[in-house]
Structure formats: structure tokens, C-alpha cells
Amino acid sequence: MSKVKELPGEAIVAATQSPSIGNSFLAYIERVRGGDMGALPAVLGLVVLCTVFAVARPAFVTAGNFANLFTQGAAITLIAMGLVFVLLLGEIDLSAGFASGVCAAVLAVTLTSLGLPWYVCAVAAIVTGVIIGIVLGTLVAKVGIPSFVVTLAAFLAFQGLVLVLVDEGTNISIRDDVIVAIANRNLPPWLGWALYAGCVVIFAAVQLLRARTRTRRGLVADPLSLIAARVGALAVLAGLAVYVLNLERSRNPALVSLTGVPIVVPLILVLLVLWTMVLRRTAFGRHIYAVGGSAEAARRAGIAVDRIRISAFVICSSMAAVGGIVAASRASSVDPNTGGSSVLLYAVGAAVIGGTSLFGGKGRVLDAVLGGAVVAVIENGMGLMGYGASVKYLVTGSVLLLAAGVDALARKRAAAAGLR
Amino acid sequence: MTPLLEVRGIDKSFGPVKVLHDVEFSAYAGEVTALVGDNGAGKSTLVKCIGGIYPIDAGEIFFDGRQVHVHGPRDAGELGIEIVYQDLALCDNLDIVQNMFLGRERKSGLLLDEDSMEELAEQTLSSLSVRTVKSIRQQVSSLSGGQRQTVAIAKAVLWNSKVVILDEPTAALGVAQTAQVLELVRRLADTGLAVVLISHNMNDVFAVSDRIAALYLGRMAAQVKTADVTHAQVVELITSGRSGDLGLKNGVTP
Numbered sequence: 001m002s003k004v005k006e007l008p009g010e011a012i013v014a015a016t017q018s019p020s021i022g023n024s025f026l027a028y029i030e031r032v033r034g035g036d037m038g039a040l041p042a043v044l045g046l047v048v049l050c051t052v053f054a055v056a057r058p059a060f061v062t063a064g065n066f067a068n069l070f071t072q073g074a075a076i077t078l079i080a081m082g083l084v085f086v087l088l089l090g091e092i093d094l095s096a097g098f099a100s101g102v103c104a105a106v107l108a109v110t111l112t113s114l115g116l117p118w119y120v121c122a123v124a125a126i127v128t129g130v131i132i133g134i135v136l137g138t139l140v141a142k143v144g145i146p147s148f149v150v151t152l153a154a155f156l157a158f159q160g161l162v163l164v165l166v167d168e169g170t171n172i173s174i175r176d177d178v179i180v181a182i183a184n185r186n187l188p189p190w191l192g193w194a195l196y197a198g199c200v201v202i203f204a205a206v207q208l209l210r211a212r213t214r215t216r217r218g219l220v221a222d223p224l225s226l227i228a229a230r231v232g233a234l235a236v237l238a239g240l241a242v243y244v245l246n247l248e249r250s251r252n253p254a255l256v257s258l259t260g261v262p263i264v265v266p267l268i269l270v271l272l273v274l275w276t277m278v279l280r281r282t283a284f285g286r287h288i289y290a291v292g293g294s295a296e297a298a299r300r301a302g303i304a305v306d307r308i309r310i311s312a313f314v315i316c317s318s319m320a321a322v323g324g325i326v327a328a329s330r331a332s333s334v335d336p337n338t339g340g341s342s343v344l345l346y347a348v349g350a351a352v353i354g355g356t357s358l359f360g361g362k363g364r365v366l367d368a369v370l371g372g373a374v375v376a377v378i379e380n381g382m383g384l385m386g387y388g389a390s391v392k393y394l395v396t397g398s399v400l401l402l403a404a405g406v407d408a409l410a411r412k413r414a415a416a417a418g419l420r
Numbered sequence: 421m422t423p424l425l426e427v428r429g430i431d432k433s434f435g436p437v438k439v440l441h442d443v444e445f446s447a448y449a450g451e452v453t454a455l456v457g458d459n460g461a462g463k464s465t466l467v468k469c470i471g472g473i474y475p476i477d478a479g480e481i482f483f484d485g486r487q488v489h490v491h492g493p494r495d496a497g498e499l500g501i502e503i504v505y506q507d508l509a510l511c512d513n514l515d516i517v518q519n520m521f522l523g524r525e526r527k528s529g530l531l532l533d534e535d536s537m538e539e540l541a542e543q544t545l546s547s548l549s550v551r552t553v554k555s556i557r558q559q560v561s562s563l564s565g566g567q568r569q570t571v572a573i574a575k576a577v578l579w580n581s582k583v584v585i586l587d588e589p590t591a592a593l594g595v596a597q598t599a600q601v602l603e604l605v606r607r608l609a610d611t612g613l614a615v616v617l618i619s620h621n622m623n624d625v626f627a628v629s630d631r632i633a634a635l636y637l638g639r640m641a642a643q644v645k646t647a648d649v650t651h652a653q654v655v656e657l658i659t660s661g662r663s664g665d666l667g668l669k670n671g672v673t674p
Contacts, residue, residue: 286518
């Protein structure tokens, strides 16, 4: 037996000291150049779109319109949050839009015809979503029909189901105060500020605590300057948003006052934090990424791949149900078109524009929120510019194509850079 | 010295095709045992029988002198037998730590215990003297072939395994990376593990192995100490099943 020689190879001693803020920034630039753009396209898109609309239509930057953006984008953002889970597996759910319609119809029927209390109806709507998810997921994972076909079939079937539920096309109006409040009422200004303070403090505490435990254990931790920058950015941006939302935006303040953070905002925030925790901090979330990255590797690691697939569809459809409830609340009614027309494509678009890959394995719940903001800004701004539905569809379609193109090109670039 | 892993009289057929005939094989703690043989000689089948992927038709498996029954990969894992397959089975979109703990994550309560996983992964990698990765929070997609192999091996070692079986770990690697992986293989054995190395490459085999087991058409032609044989003899064992006094006596016809 001969001895193996010690080779210098590509030996690099692991850095154990904390990287400086400058290094973190350089590493980020490196990642972007390597094709891992993250949220960059969505953020840049938001800035560009907002600037264009603000210049062209001063009405775009009023407090009233700012609040409109949230209520306009809420339902799509919520549906997109659920879609992220399915997209992470490299699957697609084309039925999420009409699934939200079905769940909204269930809500409306139980509220009006059966006269049940709002919470029972909301639970019924979400349970409907869960059942839809179980059926779709089982067909994809156990029977092995491609998700594209399963959900395309469901897309058609659910249109029919909505028609059945709303009696072949009647418009059911919703008068329940709580349900209507979700998308139409605001928090009192003081509660908005309290919520803001709580969020910033908790965010800062979590970041600092994590850095401290990691430093104590001798692991690489984020430097204090980076944490300060992150917390500062959140504090400034969120503070600005809360301030603007707390301005008076009623045309006639003497008659009726209209101030405060819309109730959908904390709803979206809570779900954003919840699902981000699930994806990033639980074994279940880790397994979702693993199945999306390599189903075979996940299977060999002992992960129940089928169960992961089904649960992703369940999460997607139940988030569609939440989106449906918000949509029903905003319109104060449910009709055969609820969750129809462009809702699904806007939701898929939101997730992809935000940076979630259609190829699976890459994406965050935050992407849905950022992408949802882009979609809402386009919808809102184009409306203010006086363009009709034709131009809106054309522009949104182009933006979706652009986002998917960026995704595909980034992937190619990453492959060329040896990152994938 | 009793072998840590020993199989006796293994038979395995797939339908009418008999792939393994009465195979004997042993691996010793602290040694690298090279398993060589031509394509179709039954190397992978033998490994999969040991790993519990295929049930055996006949034969016995002994672990640490005790007879054991391996009915599935889980049984093999519990005994401390880990197999690193050729295609590695890593998730490109996860980082090194996440891959090493995939499917066996450490938790505190409902949430993942990232810090202790990172610590343990770092300890394992440094115990193997792996210095080739910049950060263990790097995505696997950004690693070279040799580094991926290293991660896959470290993943197998992480679980207090006693026998590590490597299926052609250097097949797809360049010269420098091959040397790195071989160095790692040697180090695994030096830490007391029984290492089984499947390889086609005679240079690799002679560089790191203590023993050589040559399969020929589903039969164990010979198990010899590497120091006792020459390059040419091993090639003869692989291609014809015999070499001088060594190998199959009664002549096996293909």
C-alpha cells in the first residue's frame, strides 16, 4: 500500500470570525452576479413602476391610493403565498383562483342561506380549501397525474362548482360586519403604531438573540452593523407606511373619518411570518425544499415525498380559501366570477415576479408579498392612467413573462457559473 | 482479527439470472477493502444486498461477529452501515449542513436546531480534515465534484457509522479531486471505520486499500492483502477469475 500524498488542492481555511458589513454586501453582489437575484428584480420593478406612476399621475401618491394598494393586492398576495409551496416542489396549481372562488361561495352560502355565525362560515371555507388540497395532492402524488393536468381539470370543474353554489349566476351579497371589515375597515391609528412598535422590537430582539447565541457557540454570526441596518430599514419603511396610512384619507373628513392601517395588513403579516417560520425553521419546510431540489435525494433520506407533496397542495388550497374570504369581503359579495378571470395568473405572476422559481426548489413566502405589491401597483397605476382592461392585461402578461424570463436566465447563468 | 462485516454464502438471483453465487466477503475495522470486478460482476448487487436494498436468497451476514438480518435500508442504518451511492443524492438547493442532516434534522421543540446541527457538521468535517469548503453554509450547487463527494461521505460518517461503503467515489472526478477524495477515504479507515471502496481504477485501489476482493461473474475470485499482489495479478483476477495460485480453481465458464 502506498501512501496518499497530502495535496494542497483548493484548501481554504474556513473563516470563523464574523464577516463585516462590507463583506456581507460584497457576498450579496457576488450572489446576484452568479444568478441568484432573490428579491432584487421585484424591488427594482416596484421602484421603477412607482416612480413612473407618481410622475404621470400625482393621484398615485396620495394616502388614499396607498391604502387602496393593500386592499387591492391582498387576495392575490394571499393566494400567491400558498402557491409558493406548490411552486417550490416544481409543481403548479392552476385551480387556485377558482378554488378561492369555491371557498368564497361556501362562505357566502353558509353566511346567508344557512345564517351561521361568521367564524363557522370562515372555518367552513378553509376546510373546503383543505379538502380541495387533499384531493388535488392525492391525484398528483399518489395517482401520478401531472399537476398541470390535474389542476387544469380542477380549474374547469371549480368554475362549474362556483356556479352550482351561487345558483347558476346570482350575486350573493355579504352583510356580516366581521367578514366585510377584513378588507374594508382599518385599525385605529394607535393600534397601528402599537403593532408597528411590537414588530420592530420583536424583529430586533430575534436578530440580536440569534447573533448572540451563535457568537457564544463560536459560529459565524451576522455583524451588529448589519443587524442595525436591517432593523433600521424595517423601522423607517414600516414607520413611513404606518404614518401615511394613519393620515386622513376621507374626501369629506367632517362627515366620515377614514384613517388607519387596513385590517388585511396585519392578516398578511401574521400569515407571512407563520409560513416563513414553517418553511425556514421546521423540518417540514426543509423537506419541501429538499423535494423541490431533488425528490430522489429526499426519498433516500427517508422523507415521505408523497406526504410532502399532498401537504403543499393542502397549504396552497387553504391559502386560496383565505384569499377567497378576503376577496369576498372586499367586494362584499360573491358571484360566479369571484376568483375567476385573471386572479390565478396574477397570483402565479406575483410569486414568480417576487423571485420564486417555476423550476422548484427556490422561493420564499416573502416573494409572494413583494410580487403581489408589483401586481397591485400595475393594476392600480394603469387604472389611474385611464387605461382599460386591454392594456392592463397586456402589461401584466408582459411583466409575468419578463419575470419568468429572468428566472430562466438566472438559472442558466447560475449553471454557467457552476452554481447549479 | 475478526472482520467487522462478514457475509458468507450469499446467493442472489433476479428471475432466471443468478447474479451472486455463494459469495464470501469481509471488511475489517480500520482498513480499506477494495471491491473490484468487471462490469456486471455483481459489485453493486453485493453492496445493495448488504445495504438491505435487495433481499438475499441465501447466505448469512455477520456484524461484529454476531449474525444479523438486514431487511431494509433502515436495518442497515441501525447497524451502522452507510452506503454512498455514485449519484450522491444531494439536494443542490440546500447547503452543506442541511444536506448532511436531511431527513434526520435535529429539533428543539417544533423548530430546527440549526446551531447544534452546524456545530456537529463542522466537527465532522474537521475530524475528516476537510479544509476545502469556504463555508458550511454554502449551497451544494456551488461545490465542485470532489467537494460534493466529500459532503456525501461526511453525511455517511455523521451517524456514528461503523461501515462506510463507497460506490465508485472517484469515477467522475479530475486528478486533484480524486487525490483529495482518496486521502479522505484513507483517513476514514484510519479513524477506525471499516471502509469498502468499489472502484474500477487500479491506481486508486493500490493507492488506498489494505485488502482487495475481486468478483468474477458473480463469484468471489479472491480476497487478498494488497501488499501481497501485483497490479497485473489483480487485473487477471478481474478479467479471468484466476491468477496463478489465486482465484477460482475449478474454472468458471462465462
